[in-house]
Structures are given as C-alpha cells and as structure tokens.
Amino acid sequence: xxxxxxxxxxxxxxxxxxxxxxxxxxxxxxxxxxxxxxxxxxxxxxxxxxxxxxxxxxxxxxxxxxxxxxxxxxxxxxxxxxxxxxxxxxxxxxxxxxxxxxxxxxxxxxxxxxxxxxxxxxxxxxxxxxxxxxxxxxxxxxxxxxxxxxxxxxxxxxxxxxxxxxxxxxxxxxxxxxxxxxxxxxxxxxxxxxxxxxxxxxxxxxxxxxxxxxxxxxxxxxxxxxxxxxxxxxxxxxxxxxxxxxxxxxxxxxxxxxxxxxxxxxxxxxxxxxxxxxxxxxxxxxxxxxxxxxxxxxxxxxxxxxxxxxxxxxxxxxxxxxxxxxxxxxxxxxxxxxxxxxxxxxxxxxxxxxxxxxxxxxxxxxxxxxxxxxxxxxxxxxxxxxxxxxxxxxxxxxxxxxxxxxxxxxxxxxxxxxxxxxx
Amino acid sequence: xxxxxxxxxxxxxxxxxxxxxxxxxxxxxxxxxxxxxxxxxxxxxxxxxxxxxxxxxxxxxxxxxxxxxxxxxxxxxxxxxxxxxxxxxxxxxxxxxxxxxxxxxxxxxxxxxxxxxxxxxxxxxxxxxxxxxxxxxxxxxxxxxxxxx
Numbered sequence: 121x122x123x124x125x126x127x128x129x130x131x132x133x134x135x136x137x138x139x140x141x142x143x144x145x146x147x148x149x150x151x152x153x154x155x156x157x158x159x160x161x162x163x164x165x166x167x168x169x170x171x172x173x174x175x176x177x178x179x180x181x182x183x184x185x186x187x188x189x190x191x192x193x194x195x196x197x198x199x200x201x202x203x204x205x206x207x208x209x210x211x212x213x214x215x216x217x218x219x220x221x222x223x224x225x226x227x228x229x230x231x232x233x234x235x236x237x238x239x240x241x242x243x244x245x246x247x248x249x250x251x252x253x254x255x256x257x258x259x260x261x262x263x264x265x266x267x268x269x270x271x272x273x274x275x276x277x278x279x280x281x282x283x284x285x286x287x288x289x290x291x292x293x294x295x296x297x298x299x300x301x302x303x304x305x306x307x308x309x310x311x312x313x314x315x316x317x318x319x320x321x322x323x324x325x326x327x328x329x330x331x332x333x334x335x336x337x338x339x340x341x342x343x344x345x346x347x348x349x350x351x352x353x354x355x356x357x358x359x360x361x362x363x364x365x366x367x368x369x370x371x372x373x374x375x376x377x378x379x380x381x382x383x384x385x386x387x388x389x390x391x392x393x394x395x396x397x398x399x400x401x402x403x404x405x406x407x408x409x410x411x412x413x414x415x416x417x418x419x420x421x422x423x424x425x426x427x428x429x430x431x432x433x434x435x436x437x438x439x440x441x442x443x444x445x446x447x448x449x450x451x452x453x454x455x456x457x458x459x460x461x462x463x464x465x466x467x468x469x470x471x472x473x474x475x476x477x478x479x480x481x482x483x484x485x486x487x488x489x490x491x492x493x494x495x496x497x498x499x500x501x502x503x504x505x506x507x508x509x510x511x512x513x514x515x516x517x518x519x520x521x522x523x524x525x526x527x528x529x530x531x532x533x534x535x536x537x538x539x540x541x542x543x
Numbered sequence: 544x545x546x547x548x549x550x551x552x553x554x555x556x557x558x559x560x561x562x563x564x565x566x567x568x569x570x571x572x573x574x575x576x577x578x579x580x581x582x583x584x585x586x587x588x589x590x591x592x593x594x595x596x597x598x599x600x601x602x603x604x605x606x607x608x609x610x611x612x613x614x615x616x617x618x619x620x621x622x623x624x625x626x627x628x629x630x631x632x633x634x635x636x637x638x639x640x641x642x643x644x645x646x647x648x649x650x651x652x653x654x655x656x657x658x659x660x661x662x663x664x665x666x667x668x669x670x671x672x673x674x675x676x677x678x679x680x681x682x683x684x685x686x687x688x689x690x691x692x
Contacts, residue, residue: 163617163618181619414617419614440646451645501648
C-alpha cells in the first residue's frame with residue numbers, strides 16, 4: 121500500500137501515527153510546502169516572545185520520519201491532483217507521485233480584508249515560522265514599533281501578546297463586535313479586553329479597517345468610525361481559508377473546504393482530507409464545518425490514517441481551545457453562540473477575571489467558556505461530547521469542587537473503560 | 544501496564560495520598576515536614592481528592608488507551624509509551640497552554656502555578672515500584688493493577 125500525504129502539520133502527523141498503528145510495511149510519502157521538520161504552528165508566538173527556543177518548536181522528535189519510515193519531500197507543493205491516474209504532480213521538482221490512498225492536509229492561508237489588498241513592505245502575516253522570523257527581525261527593543269494587529273481572534277491575540285512581551289506598542293483591531301467572537305461571548309470578551317488593556321495592549325472592537333494610506337508602506341489605517349491610526353507595522357490575523365488551489369480539475373466536492381464524511385473520506389473514495397482544509401461532518405451540529413484548530417487537526421488526521429490503512433473509525437468533531445494571554449487562562453469548548461431561543465445559559469463571575477459560562481439545550485451541555493481557573497474543565501468537555509442529560513447535577517456544574525463524584529450521579533454517562541472506580 | 548483504582552467504600556477522604564504524592568515529587572522526597580516547610584515552593588500533588596457529604600474519591604491519571612491529552616497536545620510534550628502504557632508529560636517541552644486540561648475527560652491534569660507547566664500522575668516512575676498514593680493509603684482504598692496494554 122502506498123500512502124501519499126500532502127502537508128506536514130498536525131493532521132499529517134496524526135495520519136502517519138494512525139497508519140503505522142495498523143500497517144508497519146506500507147510506503148508513506150509526505151510532501152511538505154515548508155522546508156521544516158514538522159513543527160507546531162501555535163508555538164510561533166511562544167518563540168517570538170522568547171518563551172521557548174527553536175529546538176522546542178518541533179511537534180515530534182527529529183527522528184520521527186525515520187522511525188515511522190516516511191519518505192519526505194520538503195519545499196514541494198502539490199500543484200495538481202489527478203484522481204484518474206492516482207497521482208499528484210508536485211513542483212518545483214515537477215515529479216508525478218503515485219498513490220493508493222491520498223490524504224490532503226494542505227492547510228489554509230491567511231485571509232486578507234479588502235481594505236488591505238495591495239503590496240506593502242510593512243504588511244506581514246503571523247501564520248508560519250518564516251512569517252514569525254521576518255516579523256521578529258524587524259523588532260527593536262530599544263526603539264518600539266507601533267504595531268497594528270488586524271484581527272482579534274486566537275492568532276491575533278497571541279501575536280499581540282508576544283509583541284507586547286517584546287516591548288512593542290500594540291493595537292488590536294477587531295471588525296466584529298467583540299474579541300474572540302468565534303469562541304467567546306460578549307461578557308467574557310470584555311473581561312479579556314479589560315485585562316489586556318490594563319497590561320498595555322490597546323483594543324478596538326466593532327471597527328473594521330476601511331482604508332489605508334501609503335505607497336510602498338502603510339503609514340496610517342483608517343477605521344470605520346473615522347479614527348486614524350499611525351503605524352510602523354501591520355500584522356494580518358483575520359483568519360485563514362483553506363488552500364483549495366491544488367484541487368482544480370480533481371473533481372472533489374468542496375464548499376469552503378473539502379467535504380468529508382466522518383471517516384474523513386472525500387467524495388472520491390481513495391482521497392481523504394483532514395485539518396484546516398477539511399469541512400467535516402459534525403454530528404452534534406448536523407452540518408459540515410471547518411474546524412481549524414490543532415487538536416482537531418491531529419484527531420482528524422489520525423482517523424483518516426486509521427481508515428486509509430483499512431480501519432473503520434468515525435471521527436467525532438469537537439472544537440475546544442485554550443489560550444493563556446499574559447497569564448490569564450481562557451478556555452472554551454463546544455457551541456457558545458446564542459442563536460437558538462431554547463438555549464439555557466448559566467454563568468458565574470467571581471472577582472474581576474474569573475468567569476464561567478455554560479450553554480445548555482434540553483438539559484444537555486452544549487458548550488462552556490472559562491476564564492481564570494480551569495480546574496476540572498475536561499469533565500465538562502466530556503459531558504458536551506457525550507451529550508449526556510445533566511439535569512441531575514445542573515446546580516453543581518459551576519461549583520469549585522465539581523468533579524467525578526458528581527458524574528457518578530449520572531447513571532447513563534459513560535465513565536470510560538479506564539474509569540477510576542474499582543469494578 | 545499499571546493503573547490505580549479506587550475502592551470508594553474504604554476511602555475516607557483523609558487526603559494522605561495527596562500529601563505523600565506532593566512530598567515524593569518535591570525537593571525533599573522522604574520528609575513531609577521539610578517538603579512543605581523548607582522548599583521554596585509549596586509541593587504539588589499530581590492527584591485529585593474529591594469529597595462531598597457522603598463520599599470521597601482519590602483519583603489520578605487513568606493512563607487512557609486512547610489518550611485525549613496526547614492527541615490534543617500542541618507541542619508534542621505528552622506521549623504514551625508503547626512498552627509501559629504510561630502517559631507522560633515532558634515538562635521541559637510543555638508550554639503550559641492548558642489544552643490538555645480541557646481534553647482530559649476526567650479532568651485529571653492541573654497546572655503547576657510555579658513552573659507554569661501541566662502536571663499529572665506519573666505512576667511514581669523512577670521513584671517507587673508502586674505509586675505512593677497506593678502504598679501509603681492507611682485504608683488500602685487504592686489498588687494498583689497490572690493490565691494488558
């Protein structure tokens with residue numbers, strides 16, 4: 121069996137580990153666009169802040185490819201997929217690679233808001249290790265730059281944090297009505313904005329960039345409310361969109377990403393997709409969704425790998441995030457957006473920066489938001505995943521000493537094979 | 544592989560498991576008083592003790608067959624060893640992002656407030672043959688079982 125994997129991040133590594141747990145002999149080939157050993161993208165903010173060194177960027181040990189017998193093509197991009205011939209054309213080497221099973225984990229590219237189209241020397245991304253290296257090289261600690269981060273999501277805020285730790289003057293601009301709006305509610309976002317503002321990061325929400333001024337460099341940005349912001353550098357962090365370019369003519373069904381079923385299989389049976397590029401069927405939401413976060417990418421890739429090697433596994437997608445920002449823990453899981461009227465919200469706020477908010481529907485936990493203390497939050501995530509009726513312990517869910525003794529009261533909840541109680 | 548289980552009818556919630564766990568992982572592994580009073584930072588246990596009106600539970604990492612924390616880790620710091628089944632955290636590689644805290648379905652990972660890294664039960668690997676929470680429990684409420692991987 122010949123497995124070809126396009127991409128070299130978490131989803132690709134998950135696939136290699138999934139394949140090798142089933143098939144120790146098959147040939148595995150990875151085609152990587154970037155010239156790096158597999159590294160963790162979220163760690164670029166830690167590297168820029170000086171919290172870790174280069175050696176800690178790698179997602180797996182340096183002997184990973186050798187130990188898993190992976191043939192590695194670095195600095196190569198898939199330019200055309202030819203399902204009829206079961207091959208992929210890669211460049212710049214201009215080779216045709218054959219496959220029996222193909223996995224596409226080509227990831228995404230940063231989105232560029234229309235007001236920021238054009239080439240400017242001081243407009244940078246914060247998406248790859250190379251992006252971070254370039255940005256880092258332009259920073260001077262003795263002479264701080266005025267830096268505008270466009271986008272107040274997970275990546276934008278991690279960029280802002282690391283720039284602040286590098287003693288730069290940072291302003292975050294968010295077009296939406298509050299920070300982290302894909303994972304947070306308005307009150308939680310305000311707590312985060314207060315915390316970051318108190319630590320010297322300027323936050324502006326509900327205020328998209330409408331125009332920029334400058335020829336080769338952006339000197340000023342103009343916001344919707346008319347305000348002008350002077351800047352030395354602009355960082356684009358307004359989200360990512362899947363890299364669908366290589367799919368042209370391949371005949372794969374796609375919308376925003378490659379559509380895959382819960383086996384991670386595309387509309388063509390020998391082709392799988394995982395990670396930021398995949399639009400995965402989400403059972404609890406009953407729709408196909410992009411879930412561009414690292415833990416999802418690994419699990420999707422692993423499921424794809426297991427199935428490519430002949431397994432029969434179904435992926436249960438679940439979005440969850442944790443980002444510490446200048447020492448404040450921020451976590452969320454599941455669905456927290458209030459779109460349905462039959463949702464029940466319970467919340468608790470202690471002190472300035474401790475906040476817990478749960479979303480329930482028909483006595484089933486659908487999502488949580490936690491700021492500050494994250495103690496035991498994994499149990500809540502598990503309740504969301506298992507769609508357990510929590511009515512018997514609803515008054516306990518927000519308590520500080522909530523734990524597995526409470527879960528024991530839920531007869532139907534599966535504590536797992538490894539449950540702590542002696543059978 | 545080894546796994547620790549709780550006999551809840553014997554557990555009285557005394558918390559000695561916590562004290563011994565914290566001590567043996569401290570700078571003074573053989574002296575409780577020194578571990579708590581002389582070390583620069585308060586020793587941290589790697590297990591959780593829960594108590595309510597009628598029962599109590601001492602619980603530590605389940606060393607899951609399908610470890611959600613390993614799959615979720617953004618750095619590759621958490622691994623499950625194929626030979627021993629032990630799930631361990633490389634504290635040198637961990638950046639304290641807390642993603643594993645959300646991933647663990649039992650809520651059994653905590654953050655070390657001093658080092659800002661994730662902490663979990665290491666089954667007293669390199670320290671003792673049998674985890675100290677088991678050997679030091681006065682009521683034999685914890686048992687360590689050898690299971691197939």
